[in-house]
Amino acid sequence: xxxxxxxxxxxxxxxxxxxxxxxxxxxxxxxxxxxxxxxxxxxxxxxxxxxxxxxxxxxxxxxxxxxxxxxxxxxxxxxxxxxxxxxxxxxxxxxxxxxxxxxxxxxxxxxxxxxxxxxxxxxx
Numbered sequence: 001x002x003x004x005x006x007x008x009x010x011x012x013x014x015x016x017x018x019x020x021x022x023x024x025x026x027x028x029x030x031x032x033x034x035x036x037x038x039x040x041x042x043x044x045x046x047x048x049x050x051x052x053x054x055x056x057x058x059x060x061x062x063x064x065x066x067x068x069x070x071x072x073x074x075x076x077x078x079x080x081x082x083x084x085x086x087x088x089x090x091x092x093x094x095x096x097x098x099x100x101x102x103x104x105x106x107x108x109x110x111x112x113x114x115x116x117x118x119x120x121x122x123x124x
Contacts, residue, residue, distance in 0.1 A: 002026045002098045002113050009094060009118030012086055016122070020081040022096030022115060030054075030074040033099040035111055036081045038092035038120075045095070049081060050104040059104040064090075086122045093117040 008020040020036070033052055039045040049060045049070040058070050069082040079096055097111035105111065 002029060002032060004096050004098060004113060004115035006094065006096050006115045006118040009120045011121045011123065014087055014122055014124050016086050017082070017084045018086065018120060020083065020094055020096075020118060020120070022079045022081075024077045024079070024098065026077070029077040029098075031100070032113075033101055033103065033105050034070075034072060034079040035097045035099065035105060036070060036079075036094060037097060037108065037111075038090075038094045039117075040089075040092040043092075045108060047106040047108070048094070050106055051079065052104055053102075057104050059106060061106075083120070086120075088122045088124045091120060091122050093119050 003025040006022050035050040036048040051058045051070045055072050067085045072079040095117045096115045098113040099105045099111045
């Protein structure tokens with residue numbers, strides 16, 4: 001089992017950057033595929049990015065491709081989401097999640113472990 005805690009959210013202006021972090025407990029972090037999802041008010045939680053256990057494979061939603069970068073440091077039990085060129089439509093609560101499945105995963109139901117989320121607000 002793994003416990004997750006996100007940090008790094010905040011209020012920024014359009015065009016700014018933010019880096020989210022997700023710290024994981026447990027000694028088996030490196031065995032998990034990790035993902036970032038987000039949920040805007042009144043909308044379904046949606047996939048943002050995922051990274052394989054080794055960090056060798058990543059996959060992004062079309063809406064963030066080229067602007068967001070997911071990375072991980074297995075020695076620090078932490079996954080990151082670097083968000084550049086932020087837009088007002090990126091405003092949401094961002095969640096990190098862990099999956100025991102191999103490779104990159106983009107479906108919510110493939111992630112049994114979730115953090116509490118961190119709010120990102122982008123003003124125009």
